[in-house]
Structures are given as structure tokens and as C-alpha cells.
Amino acid sequence: MSRPLVAQVNLSALRANLAKARECAADAQLLAVVKADAYGHGIKRVLPALAKADGLALLELDAAVALREQHYARRILLLEGFFSDHELPEIAARRLAVVVHHVQQIEMLEAATLPRPIEVFVKVNTGMNRLGFRPGEVHAIVDRLSQTASVAVLRLLTHLARAEEEDGLREQLEAFEEACQGLPYPRSLANSAGVIRYREVGGDYVRPGIMLYGSSPFPYDTAEMLGLTPVMTLKSAIIAIQDLKPNESVGYGGIYTAARAHRVGVIACGYADGYPRHAPNGTPVLVCGKKVRTAGRVSMGRTARAVRDDRGRQSRYRALTFTHVHRRYRRRRLHRLESRQGAERARRIPHPCRRRSHRRRQIPQPRRLRHRRLRGQERVPVAAW
Incomplete structure (x- = not known):
């Protein structure tokens, strides 16, 4: 006999949380974050409930390939980009977008001969200090990528580390604006916390993650206070x-x-x-x-x-x-x-x-x-x- 333990997933709650994210950022395209197998809920199971998202964002190339094999046709963004030049032909063939966050990735793109060019999001390090280029490097990186035959479209992206803090959020927004000043490319700033504060954060693309699954991204505001339902x-x-x-x-x-x-x-x-x-x-x-x-x-x-x-x-x-x-x-x-x-x-x-x-x-x-x-x-x- 199996152990008396069961997990249940409420797809109606997931749809409601997605609608809440859409309501907060009505002017932006929404990329639903489904990394780590949709935060443990299972990508295959939750995919129908995310049908109204404009695309998906995740970490794993094999998961992205599996989605394409299920005939998912919208944008899929690889949040860590690629780790080897051997992955680039698959990425191009599957029409995947990638985040570029270090120079070695640029060198791989410059050396690659691909069946079609790739959509690239350039990641700017505005204070998270995990991935991304320093603000002073961004213009040179963008110029370099814009001359690379393997790159079709450029976009700019950052990740908010302290969106719940007024000072921390303002510092990151100012750093991103300074780094991207004069660059005419679409931008993506908002994670779950940024989506809820979209009027202050803005951007052309938003990337809600944990809020879709019913958890608050803030330490002091509960999910119920934000109108979210645990999935x-x-x-x-x-x-x-x-x-x-x-x-x-x-x-x-x-x-x-x-x-x-x-x-x-x-x-x-x-x-x-x-x-x-x-x-x-x-x-x-x-x-x-x-x-x-x-x-x-x-x-x-x-x-x-x-x-x-x-x-x-x-x-x-x-x-x-x-x-x-x-x-x-x-x-x-x-x-x-x-x-x-x-x-x-x-x-x-x-x-x-x-x-x-x-x-x-x-x-x-x-x-x-x-x-x-x-x-x-x-x-x-x-x-x-």
C-alpha cells in the first residue's frame, strides 16, 4: 500500500493568478515563468492553464524542446541562455529566445553558423549581482551583438532584487535606465514583485513566476492580501x-x-x-x-x-x-x-x-x-x- 500522501493542483487558481498578473501589467507582454518543472507543479499539467500567457520562460533546454514537441508555438525564453556552442543549432531550430549574460556566450554566437538567427535578451546587472553585464558595459555589448549574424533581435533585461523596498527598487530602476539610455530596444524588468508594482517598474515584457502559483513575492504582504490563490x-x-x-x-x-x-x-x-x-x-x-x-x-x-x-x-x-x-x-x-x-x-x-x-x-x-x-x-x- 502506498503512503497516504497526495499533492493536488488547482488549475482554476492558476488561471486566476495569471489573470491577476495580466491585470497588473495590462500593457506588457507576459512570459509565464515555468522553471523547475513549473515550480514543482508540472509543466505538462499546467500548460493548458497558461494558455493566455504570451510566452513562457524557463531554465532547461530539454524542457523547452519538449514544449515545442507538444506544438507550443509562442515565445520560449531560456533565462540562463546556453552553456555550450553545441546547443545553439537546437536553439535556433526550435526558435527559442536566450538571455545573454557573459562574454563567452557572445563569442559562441559570433563563431556560430546557424540555420536562422536567434532572439537575444541582454541581461543587465543592476544590483542582483548574479548574472548580467555591468551598466557601463551594456552599450559596447549591444553594439557587438548587433553586428553578429547569429543574432536576429535584441532586447534588454534585468532582474529586480529588492522590489519590496522603495530605495532598493529606485536604485535598480535608475541603474537600468542609465545603462540602457539611448538604446531603442524593448525592455523586461518585472518579476513577480515587479509585476505587482508595474506602474513604477514598467517595461515591455513581464516575467511573473512565484505569484502564478499563489505565493506572495513580498515578505510582509500575504497572498490573500494580494488577491492570489495557492495552487x-x-x-x-x-x-x-x-x-x-x-x-x-x-x-x-x-x-x-x-x-x-x-x-x-x-x-x-x-x-x-x-x-x-x-x-x-x-x-x-x-x-x-x-x-x-x-x-x-x-x-x-x-x-x-x-x-x-x-x-x-x-x-x-x-x-x-x-x-x-x-x-x-x-x-x-x-x-x-x-x-x-x-x-x-x-x-x-x-x-x-x-x-x-x-x-x-x-x-x-x-x-x-x-x-x-x-x-x-x-x-x-x-x-x-
């Missing part, structure tokens, strides 16, 4: 209940000690399933629609939670580690959890929570939960990914 739901079951006496501890290292006699439930979900390994005591989870807290250290396959005394001894309680709750069920006082809540307590971004949790196996829903299943919500069996 993935991770569900499991309590597989055991232990009665703790005062001063007894739970799990590795005994970091949780019971101050009084109470019960803890053990959930079949651990860090191997995408739940944050460093989530501390008190991280929230839903059990039968009630919010409870972690008790002890998260292990590879299990997590202990404090269980209210009125829960009895049955072990098949449904537990939701992160989820969304539709409006119609809020009146039933079901708490809303996001992957960000667990990730924030572990001082991590929520992406890894989704990347691994999507691999969990499908299980039948208990009869009492079937009426809560929402339109557009689909189970995610292992074989589908």
Missing part, C-alpha cells in the same frame, strides 16, 4: 497518536518537551516530501479543519503535531500541510495555509516545498472530504510528472 495542496494522514506525559520529548534531539499531558499525532509527511526540514516548533498545519502546531523536529518521512484532546485515538485524520481554501468554505472557519507559512518559519523561500511535494502519490479522498473538492482541482499522481 498546490499537499495532504496526508495522521498515522499514529502518542500520549505524552509532562516533561516527555518528541523526535530527534528532543527539542520539544511537553509542559503538560497531551497527545501528538504523527503525520506521514517529512522533508523528503518537500516539507521544510528546519521548520521549528509551532509551524501550523490543518487537522480536520483545525489549525494545530508542530511538535519536535521534522524527520525525513514524518512530522509530529500537537493534537487537541478531543480528537480521540483514531489515526486516519486528514492533515493539510499547505493548501488553499475557496471563499465558499471560509464561513466554515477553515484556516488558510500557504507553503510560505511553513517556509517562513524555516527561513526559506517556498519553492523547494513545492518542487518535492509534487512527486507524492495519489490516494483516494475520504468520503467526508469529497464535497470540498473544487472545480478545476486535479490530483497529481507520480506518473503524471
Whole structure:
């Protein structure tokens, strides 16, 4: 029998989040970011829900090729460009756009003989300090690429590091404007945070990522405050209940000690399933629609939670580690959890929570939960990914 752990993807929520991004940046072309297998949601599964995007952006050449083989005809942007000159013929044949961020890539383009020229986004380093050319180098780089036969179209791109901070955002926008002054090429600045602040950021192309999957790109504004709906739901079951006496501890290292006699439930979900390994005591989870807290250290396959005394001894309680709750069920006082809540307590971004949790196996829903299943919500069996 498989473990009682299942990930569900709500395609209706994804469409709604895409519409929200479109609303924020109505004047720009929208490239939906689907890197890391659509943040763990599965590119093949979410592709129909992204039909209204103007294109896609990702990291992996093989994933881009797979999309073309599925007859996806719109723009596909490789956010890290290419790593070898051997990839260039495939990129040209598949009509892929690339980000160019270092001189070696330019040298490869200059030396290449391709069946058709490539669309290039020149990346400007305005403060992220990971990829891109310094502002003072941009004009020379653009001049060099504009004379390269392998380059068809040029565009300018940067990545916002601190879009939630007024000073940080202003500094990056000023650096980008100074670097690109006088260059008549379309521009792309906005990631998810920039999309929400599009009136200040602007640009011809936007690249929403984490917001499409229902997480806030800001540290202080929740997804609900921004009108976003989490797309993935991770569900499991309590597989055991232990009665703790005062001063007894739970799990590795005994970091949780019971101050009084109470019960803890053990959930079949651990860090191997995408739940944050460093989530501390008190991280929230839903059990039968009630919010409870972690008790002890998260292990590879299990997590202990404090269980209210009125829960009895049955072990098949449904537990939701992160989820969304539709409006119609809020009146039933079901708490809303996001992957960000667990990730924030572990001082991590929520992406890894989704990347691994999507691999969990499908299980039948208990009869009492079937009426809560929402339109557009689909189970995610292992074989589908």
C-alpha cells in the first residue's frame, strides 16, 4: 500500500493568478515563468492553464524542446541562455529566445553558423549581482551583438532584487535606465514583485513566476492580501497518536518537551516530501479543519503535531500541510495555509516545498472530504510528472 500522501493542483487558481498578473501589467507582454518543472507543479499539467500567457520562460533546454514537441508555438525564453556552442543549432531550430549574460556566450554566437538567427535578451546587472553585464558595459555589448549574424533581435533585461523596498527598487530602476539610455530596444524588468508594482517598474515584457502559483513575492504582504490563490495542496494522514506525559520529548534531539499531558499525532509527511526540514516548533498545519502546531523536529518521512484532546485515538485524520481554501468554505472557519507559512518559519523561500511535494502519490479522498473538492482541482499522481 502506498503512503497516504497526495499533492493536488488547482488549475482554476492558476488561471486566476495569471489573470491577476495580466491585470497588473495590462500593457506588457507576459512570459509565464515555468522553471523547475513549473515550480514543482508540472509543466505538462499546467500548460493548458497558461494558455493566455504570451510566452513562457524557463531554465532547461530539454524542457523547452519538449514544449515545442507538444506544438507550443509562442515565445520560449531560456533565462540562463546556453552553456555550450553545441546547443545553439537546437536553439535556433526550435526558435527559442536566450538571455545573454557573459562574454563567452557572445563569442559562441559570433563563431556560430546557424540555420536562422536567434532572439537575444541582454541581461543587465543592476544590483542582483548574479548574472548580467555591468551598466557601463551594456552599450559596447549591444553594439557587438548587433553586428553578429547569429543574432536576429535584441532586447534588454534585468532582474529586480529588492522590489519590496522603495530605495532598493529606485536604485535598480535608475541603474537600468542609465545603462540602457539611448538604446531603442524593448525592455523586461518585472518579476513577480515587479509585476505587482508595474506602474513604477514598467517595461515591455513581464516575467511573473512565484505569484502564478499563489505565493506572495513580498515578505510582509500575504497572498490573500494580494488577491492570489495557492495552487498546490499537499495532504496526508495522521498515522499514529502518542500520549505524552509532562516533561516527555518528541523526535530527534528532543527539542520539544511537553509542559503538560497531551497527545501528538504523527503525520506521514517529512522533508523528503518537500516539507521544510528546519521548520521549528509551532509551524501550523490543518487537522480536520483545525489549525494545530508542530511538535519536535521534522524527520525525513514524518512530522509530529500537537493534537487537541478531543480528537480521540483514531489515526486516519486528514492533515493539510499547505493548501488553499475557496471563499465558499471560509464561513466554515477553515484556516488558510500557504507553503510560505511553513517556509517562513524555516527561513526559506517556498519553492523547494513545492518542487518535492509534487512527486507524492495519489490516494483516494475520504468520503467526508469529497464535497470540498473544487472545480478545476486535479490530483497529481507520480506518473503524471
